[in-house]
Amino acid sequence: MKKLSLFFIGLLLIPSLFLTSCDRGDDLIDSEATPAFTLMKDYLVSNNLDINNILAGPGDAIKFVVGEPAETDLNAFLSKYYIIDIRSSASYGDGHIQGAKNVAFTDILTEAPKAESKPILVVCYTGQTACYATALLRLYGYSNTQALKWGMSGWNSATAGPWNSNIGSPAAGNSNWSYSTAPPNLVFSDPIITSFSTDGSQILKERVEQVVADGFKTVSGGDVLASPNNYFVNNYFGEADYNAFGHITNAYRIKETLLLSTNGYQSLDPSSNAKIATYCYTGQTSAVLTAYLRVLGYDAYSITFGMNGLYNSNNAWVSNKWSASVSKNLPLVN
Known part of the structure; x- marks a missing residue:
């Protein structure tokens, strides 16, 4: 009777031993797996998507920003790009670049395929959010994407408010x-x-x-x-x-x-x-x-x-310094 009892106890222990063994095996496999970061990093490097290539453009050295065109080059500029304007619908309605599509920032990845073979130009108020979007689009496979430098603030003085109102010099004389x-x-x-x-x-x-x-x-x-x-x-x-x-x-x-x-x-x-x-x-x-x-x-x-x-008032630098004179007066449509 005692031997029979031990036999049944043994049968009951087998599943728990099996599960414990499986758990340890899973832990071992997980601990030896290549981290997700490493897998992504290796992919980025091997596909020319390292940080310098996102800034300069993979292979063809296309910089992540492009300046506003001269008026004489405006038509060629407009026909070259698929323009995505990620400002609010109200700002877009007040004045935008001819042919630009008004798209929410969160929709840039679904809008990009509509560009087909055209290079993408992302436009915002100051160029900053557009540059953020440009980096993400390039990483997503749209390598021929650029942001409009200075954004709509540089396109026309009527839309230059976001830059004009945000320059300053809080660092002057600051202990930090x-x-x-x-x-x-x-x-x-x-x-x-x-x-x-x-x-x-x-x-x-x-x-x-x-x-x-x-x-x-x-x-x-x-x-x-x-x-x-x-x-x-x-x-x-x-x-x-x-x-x-x-x-x-x-x-x-x-x-x-x-x-x-x-x-x-x-x-x-x-x-x-x-x-x-x-x-x-x-x-x-x-x-x-x-x-x-x-x-x-x-x-x-x-x-x-x-x-x-x-x-902004620091006298040691000039290049890339904003002033109202940076704005051009290229045409707006609404």
Whole structure:
């Protein structure tokens, strides 16, 4: 009788042992699986989608922004591009570029196929959101996409309000504006992203779609200047400009090395409590970088209006400085 009881107990234990064995096996497989980030990173590098190629254009060196045309070149300009205007319907109705399609930012990925063989030009108020959209469209497969530099503010003085009203110099005389040398860059681990897919291209697609759905992530220069310790600040200037123009206190300078192929991206902090705030001169390059970094899994933000919003009156620089004279008077339709 005792032997029979032990026999039945053994039968009852077999399923639990089997399940335990399976659980351990799954854990082992999961622990040895290639991280989703690595799969996506390898795909990006092998398909010429590293950060420098998104900024300059894969293969054909098409820069991510294009300036407004001369009036004599207007017709050729208009016929060349499939123009997507991502401003509000009210602003679009007040005046837009001839032929431009009014599309919500969240719909850019479904609108892009309608361009067919035409290059895509994305237009917004200042060029910043358009640059964010351009980076995401390029990562999604629309490599021949550009943003209109300065946005509608540069197209016509009647639509220049967003730039005219947002330049400033809160950094002048501010204790958190420094002229010290850049701190040495640190080395961090990779960001962690999740996906059920093991295909790098599919993971990238998922990430881009999520970043589009989340919208443009920004922070004002004044907020970062007031509390720089709340951010991981990345100054995207050349070394000479970093020292000559000054910079937010303790801002890292991660530019030339910011690549996947050389692991330079590991100079950025991927932790969930590290808000990476990048700034450039106009907020347009930093918008591209921010979109890219968010796809990689960083909690990244673009400092709006860049140096123009931080220290427009700084006499050490001229290039990419906004003034009302930047606006052209190209035609608007409504």
